[in-house]
Amino acid sequence: xxxxxxxxxxxxxxxxxxxxxxxxxxxxxxxxxxxxxxxxxxxxxxxxxxxxxxxxxxxxxxxxxxxxxxxxxxxxxxxxxxxxxxxxxxxxxxxxxxxxxxxxxxxxxxxxxxxxxxxxxxxxxxxxxxxxxxxxxxxxxxxxxxxxxxxxxxxxxxxxxxxxxxxxxxxxxxxxxxxxxxxxxxxxxxxxxxxxxxxxxxxxxxxxxxxxxxxxxxxxxxxxxxxxxxxxxxxxxxxxxxxxxxxxxxxxxxxxxxxxxxxxxxxxxxxxxxxxxxxxxxxxxxxxxxxxxxxxxxxxxxxxxxxx
Amino acid sequence: xxxxxxxxxxxxxxxxxxxxxxxxxxxxxxxxxxxxxxxxxxxxxxxxxxxxxxxxxxxxxxxxxxxxxxxxxxxxxxxxxxxxxxxxxxxxxxxxxxxxxxxxxxxxxxxxxxxxxxxxxxxxxxxxxxxxxxxxxxxxxxxxxxxxxxxxxxxxxxxxxxxxxxxxxxxxxxxxxxxxxxxxxxxxxxxxxxxxxxxxxxxxxxxxxxxxxxxxxxxxxxxxxxxxxxxxxxxxxxxxxxxxxxxxxxxxxxxxxxxxxxxxxxxxxxxxxxxxxxxxxxxxxxxxxxxxxxxxxxxxxxxxxxxxxxxxxxxxxxxxxxxxxxxxxx
Numbered sequence: 001x002x003x004x005x006x007x008x009x010x011x012x013x014x015x016x017x018x019x020x021x022x023x024x025x026x027x028x029x030x031x032x033x034x035x036x037x038x039x040x041x042x043x044x045x046x047x048x049x050x051x052x053x054x055x056x057x058x059x060x061x062x063x064x065x066x067x068x069x070x071x072x073x074x075x076x077x078x079x080x081x082x083x084x085x086x087x088x089x090x091x092x093x094x095x096x097x098x099x100x101x102x103x104x105x106x107x108x109x110x111x112x113x114x115x116x117x118x119x120x121x122x123x124x125x126x127x128x129x130x131x132x133x134x135x136x137x138x139x140x141x142x143x144x145x146x147x148x149x150x151x152x153x154x155x156x157x158x159x160x161x162x163x164x165x166x167x168x169x170x171x172x173x174x175x176x177x178x179x180x181x182x183x184x185x186x187x188x189x190x191x192x193x194x195x196x197x198x199x200x201x202x203x204x205x206x207x208x209x210x211x212x213x214x215x216x217x218x219x220x221x222x223x224x225x226x227x228x229x230x231x232x233x234x235x236x237x238x239x240x241x242x243x244x245x246x247x248x249x250x251x252x253x254x255x256x257x258x259x260x261x262x263x264x265x266x267x268x269x270x271x272x273x274x275x276x277x278x279x280x281x282x283x284x285x286x287x288x289x290x291x292x293x294x295x296x297x298x299x300x301x302x303x304x305x306x307x308x
Numbered sequence: 309x310x311x312x313x314x315x316x317x318x319x320x321x322x323x324x325x326x327x328x329x330x331x332x333x334x335x336x337x338x339x340x341x342x343x344x345x346x347x348x349x350x351x352x353x354x355x356x357x358x359x360x361x362x363x364x365x366x367x368x369x370x371x372x373x374x375x376x377x378x379x380x381x382x383x384x385x386x387x388x389x390x391x392x393x394x395x396x397x398x399x400x401x402x403x404x405x406x407x408x409x410x411x412x413x414x415x416x417x418x419x420x421x422x423x424x425x426x427x428x429x430x431x432x433x434x435x436x437x438x439x440x441x442x443x444x445x446x447x448x449x450x451x452x453x454x455x456x457x458x459x460x461x462x463x464x465x466x467x468x469x470x471x472x473x474x475x476x477x478x479x480x481x482x483x484x485x486x487x488x489x490x491x492x493x494x495x496x497x498x499x500x501x502x503x504x505x506x507x508x509x510x511x512x513x514x515x516x517x518x519x520x521x522x523x524x525x526x527x528x529x530x531x532x533x534x535x536x537x538x539x540x541x542x543x544x545x546x547x548x549x550x551x552x553x554x555x556x557x558x559x560x561x562x563x564x565x566x567x568x569x570x571x572x573x574x575x576x577x578x579x580x581x582x583x584x585x586x587x588x589x590x591x592x593x594x595x596x597x598x599x600x601x602x603x604x605x606x607x608x609x610x611x612x613x614x615x616x617x618x619x620x621x622x623x624x625x626x627x628x629x630x631x632x633x634x635x636x637x638x
Contacts, residue, residue, distance in 0.1 A: 143332045144339070146616045147609065148571040150578055151593065155340065155609050158597035159347035235463060239579060242465050243594050258466060266484070270473050277466035284461040 037293070044289030051283045055102040058095070075269050085271040087257075088264050093272060096257060097279045103253040105283070107164065108234035111171035115233070116226040118172065119179025124218065126180070127187035128210050138184070141177050149174040153236055157245045167246050171236045179225045186218040220298045227291045231284035238280055254280050314636070318625055321636035325624075329617045334389075336613045340606045341385040354401065354600060388606070398603035402595055407607045411589060417487065418588030420500075421507055421581065422573055426566065428512025433519025434562075438555055440520070441527035449524070456517035464514040464576045468583035471510050482506050485585040507584040511576050515569065519562060526558030533557070560630045567623030570616050 070090035078085040084093035126137040144152070156170035190196065191214065199209050234254075240246035241255025249256055254276045261272035352372050363371075379387070388398070397407035440449040459467075476484035483489065483506075488499040530536060531554045539549045574590065581591035589608055596604035628636045 140335070143335045146332055146620075147336060147613050148574040148616065150575040151609055151612050154578070154593065154597045155605060156343060158600055158605060159344050159349045159602075161348065231461070235461075238463055239465065239575075242463070242579070243582060243597070245594075245597055258463075258469065262469065265469055265473050266477060268473070268477050270470070273466070273469050273473065277462065277470075280463060280466070281458060281461045285457060288457070288461070 040289050041293040044286045044293070047282060047286035048290060051101065051105075051286065054098050055105055058098045059102065075264055075272075077269075078271055084275045085269075087272050088260070093275055096252060097254070097275050100252050100254040100257045100276055101279050101283070103247065103251055104234045104237055104255070104280070105230075107168055107171070107237045107247070107253065108230045108232075111168045111175065111233040111237070112226050112229040114168065114172035115175035115229060116179055116222055119176035119225070120183050120215075120218065120222045122176065123180035123183030124187050124210060124215060127184040127191065128206065128214065134184075138181075141180050145177050150236065150239055153240060154243070154245055157240055162240075162245050162248065164247055164251065167237055167240055170240070171233045174236070175229055175233060179222060179229070182221055182225050183218050186221045187214050190214055190217045224291060224294055224298065227287060227294070231287045234280065235284065313629070317636040318628070321625065321628070322621060325617070325621045329614075329621075332617060333610060333613060337389060337392075337606070337610055338385055340609055341381060341388070344602055344606075345381045349600060349602065351602060354602070392607070392610075397607040400596065400601055400604040402599040402601040402604065403592065407604050410592060410604060411607065411611065414587055414589045414592055417586065418577060418581070418590060421504065421511065421586055421588060422577060424504060424508035425511035425515060425576075425580075426569075426573070428508060429515040429519050430563075430566070432512070433516050434523050434555075434559060436516075437520045437523025438527055438550065438558075440524045441531065441554070441558070442550060444528055452520065453524070456520050459513065460517040462514075463579070464510065465579040465583050467514060468507070468510045468580050471506050472583070475506060485583070487587050503584075507580050507586050510584075511573075511580045514576050514580070515572060518569065518572070522562040522565070523559055526561055527554050528558075530554040530558040561627075564626035564630045565623055567619035567621070567626065570619030574612050574615065 068091070072090065073082075073086050074088055074090040076082055076086045076090075082092050082094065084097060087093055087096060122137060122141075126134045152174050153170040156173065157166045160166040160169070196209060196213055199213055204212070237246060237253060238255030238258070241253050242259045244259065246255055247253045249260070252260075257276035258273055261269075261276070265273050352368060391398070395408055397411075399405070400407050400410050403410050436452050440446075440452045443449060472484045475482045483503050485503075487503055488495055527550075531550075535557070536549055536553050539553045544552075577588065577590035578594060580586070581588045582594045585591065589611070592604065593608045593612075595601070596608065625636070
């Protein structure tokens with residue numbers, strides 16, 4: 001069955017059915033390719049650091065009056081005083097974006113964490129118990145992968161009324177499926193190795209084998225999936241918020257900012273729409289760049305596959 | 309393909325898949341009902357609306373019994389399912405029409421948008437992919453590659469809004485949304501075409517990165533294979549080698565996997581149809597969710613799942629056709 005778990009962000013990595021058997025034949029690009037890769041990783045790391053610093057430090061330093069409603073300076077285009085301009089009630093957009101990113105990032109982190117824990121537990125259990133448990137669990141994973149993630153998220157949020165927790169739950173519930181698959185196949189490949197046999201014949205209990213030998217082995221893969229999931233979860237939160245099904249409007253996430261900006265956009269004011277979107281794209285690319293480098297380290301075989 | 313298609317094997321595979329699809333749809337419908345039952349959503353209050361605030365408990369209980377809400381979950385699910393198989397999906401409270409009528413009215417517009425968008429993505433993605441693969445590491449390759457990653461990270465609703473700002477507000481050359489102009493009440497070809505341009509372009513461009521990256525990878529790999537080297541050795545022109553040999557084998561996997569892109573297409577349509585007020589089923593889904601219209605939302609969720617399953621089947625059939633080694637055993 002074709003992979004249906006790929007969502008908007010991870011979707012760029014096509015699932016190759018057979019490993020590429022041929023190596024690239026062009027010769028002279030080895031050096032340049034490596035150096036662009038290093039540049040990309042360093043840029044990504046720097047951007048992640050800037051984003052982390054911004055969402056942690058700016059709220060402590062920022063002058064509060066920039067958050068106050070001031071209709072006298074509403075919808076000012078970008079200037080030196082307000083690099084991103086002001087929104088429809090005169091608040092500084094740069095500050096609003098930083099706060100929005102903070103909210104979106106927090107929701108994304110929590111959702112990715114929850115999804116990773118669920119996915120790791122289910123995937124490891126399915127692989128470790130095997131047999132019918134494995135078959136039924138993986139069938140269920142396949143079944144729920146057949147519902148498009150955003151649609152399932154919309155359904156859950158609609159039934160439980162929009163709010164922070166329904167959004168986190170709906171994002172987490174739609175994202176653990178791929179982690180479960182990754183962890184399961186990783187556990188299965190680890191279980192075939194001699195040191196697991198050695199542990200079992202040495203008298204280790206199933207519980208000990210799972211906790212002591214299998215879980216530490218799958219941690220890199222699960223961690224990688226978690227990092228890749230954060231931008232994905234942020235994307236979902238923004239989409240839900242934009243559709244009016246996400247966070248309440250006083251918790252201005254990036255999606256809420258874009259939603260609010262729709263009114264002024266039709267009057268020709270582009271900046272309240274443009275900047276929150278950029279604030280979503282930059283961390284996504286930075287995290288994907290870092291995760292790509294990490295993947296190449298722990299799984300060099302996949303180098304030919306596409307990043308992101 | 310002069311041998312003719314292996315209809316028998318394909319039919320058996322399709323039959324087997326349908327057999328597997330039935331339990332999947334059953335579980336999904338049950339899941340939909342289970343989520344609704346676990347949620348604070350109350351069909352009686354939703355049905356009664358503001359009248360429910362003043363109604364007596366007796367009336368509410370009567371309504372509860374009429375709607376069948378006092379039945380256990382499994383019973384309600386089974387009831388819905390048997391009605392659904394007979395074509396009765398219930399009534400939509402937000403659009404004030406039977407759900408099946410809403411779907412029938414809107415699905416054509418959604419299909420039009422989706423097919424146009426796919427055509428845009430396939431054509432643009434393939435041509436850019438071939439151009440980029442011709443010189444790996446060249447200027448075009450690097451620019452298009454970076455643009456693809458940025459586009460992949462950009463949310464479709466944001467792209468749609470920027471497109472509205474640029475083409476509808478600033479330049480004023482294309483309409484900002486809807487199916488026809490507000491003043492006209494008849495649907496003409498020219499009206500629909502001009503209103504289709506922006507949503508289809510945005511949806512297509514949001515799908516573009518996957519197609520582009522896939523073709524670029526496929527053609528780059530194909531250029532390193534023996535048939536291409538053989539073609540070059542025979543002295544064929546670069547154009548023939550690129551389009552006749554490398555593109556053919558490099559594009560095939562992408563074309564066959566189109567079916568597996570249905571989930572992403574639905575995700576994109578949910579956002580793009582809403583941004584452009586396109587009267588399709590994805591926009592109806594969002595409306596149904598906003599006003600907690602369970603009947604419509606449940607039917608559309610199941611419909612989307614069925615579309616995904618059909619897409620997967622199509623993809624596997626095409627893949628088996630394109631690569632006989634894979635076959636139709638899946």
